Amino acid sequence: MAPTLAEVFGSDGIDIAERINNFKWNTIYDRGGPNAEYLHDGLAPSYGTLNSESIDDLDEAYKVAIAGVMRSLAKLSSSQRTVNNIETVMMNNTYLEPAEDSIDRTENILKGNMGYFNVGANLDNAVVLTWWNKLIADQDVLNSTINSQAMANIVSQSGAIIDMSQQFWSKSGAHEQKMLDIGVLRFPDLYRIKFSVRVDMSRTIFPMGDLGGITGEFHSRSFKPRQAAIDQLEQDALDSAVQEAEDFFA
Numbered sequence: 001m002a003p004t005l006a007e008v009f010g011s012d013g014i015d016i017a018e019r020i021n022n023f024k025w026n027t028i029y030d031r032g033g034p035n036a037e038y039l040h041d042g043l044a045p046s047y048g049t050l051n052s053e054s055i056d057d058l059d060e061a062y063k064v065a066i067a068g069v070m071r072s073l074a075k076l077s078s079s080q081r082t083v084n085n086i087e088t089v090m091m092n093n094t095y096l097e098p099a100e101d102s103i104d105r106t107e108n109i110l111k112g113n114m115g116y117f118n119v120g121a122n123l124d125n126a127v128v129l130t131w132w133n134k135l136i137a138d139q140d141v142l143n144s145t146i147n148s149q150a151m152a153n154i155v156s157q158s159g160a161i162i163d164m165s166q167q168f169w170s171k172s173g174a175h176e177q178k179m180l181d182i183g184v185l186r187f188p189d190l191y192r193i194k195f196s197v198r199v200d201m202s203r204t205i206f207p208m209g210d211l212g213g214i215t216g217e218f219h220s221r222s223f224k225p226r227q228a229a230i231d232q233l234e235q236d237a238l239d240s241a242v243q244e245a246e247d248f249f250a
Helices: 005-009 016-022 060-074 083-091 126-136 139-143 148-168 235-248
Strands: 039-045 096-098 103-110 174-186 189-200 212-221 223-225
Touching: 005 039, 005 060, 016 039, 016 148, 016 174, 039 083, 060 083, 060 096, 060 223, 060 235, 083 096, 083 174, 083 189, 083 212, 103 126, 126 139, 126 148, 126 212, 148 174, 148 189, 148 212
Parallel strands: 039 174
Antiparallel strands: 096 223, 103 212, 174 189, 189 212
C-alpha cells in the first residue's frame, strides 16, 4: 500500500513555512538559561505551488521519482529521520539522481549595537535581508520558508538571548543556543537550515570583538528523475507510480 503524506511527514503534514511563521520564538529562552525548545524537525514538507491541480502538469518522470522517494522515506522510523539519513536514502533511490553538487554555506550576522536586534525592529531591515539572501541564495527557498515577521522575531529574540547571556552564562568561553534546525523536502530537492545564537564572552571569536550574533547554516541537494531507470518500468508499474504521486495531493 502506498504511504500517505501523514505517514511520511507526521500526522499534520503542515508546510514548513506555516510552522516557522507561527512558532513562538520568545519561548526558546528564559531566565533559567538556554533550553532545547527550539524549532527542529528532521523532515518537513515544503509544497510550494504543488497541489491537486499543479501535480497534473508535472512530467511523468517527476511523478515516478516522487512516488519512489515517498515509499523509501516511509520505511524510516521517526528516530531514523535525520537529514543525513534522508539524504542517503534519496541518493540511493533507484528513480532519483543528483542534479548537481551539494551546496553548503555559513553566514554570520553580528549584534554589535545595531537596532535590528531589538524587539519591534524594522521588518525589512536591509542588513538582515542581505544576510538571509546571501545565506540561502535560492529564490524558491527564500519565497517559501520564512516571512519578514518571523525573521524579525527570530533576530530580536536572538538579541534578547545575547543580552541576557551576560547575566546567566559562564563569563568565559563560547556558548550556543539553537534557534532552528530543519530538514525540508521540497519535491524533489532536500535542504537544511540551521540558526544558532552564538555568544563569545572572551570576545575573540567574532570580528571587531563582538559579543555575539546569529550563525546561519544552509545545506541543499538538488535531484532529478533517473530517466534511464524510469524508462525500464513496465507500463502498469509506471501508471501505478504516477497515480501514487497524484494521490498524495488529491
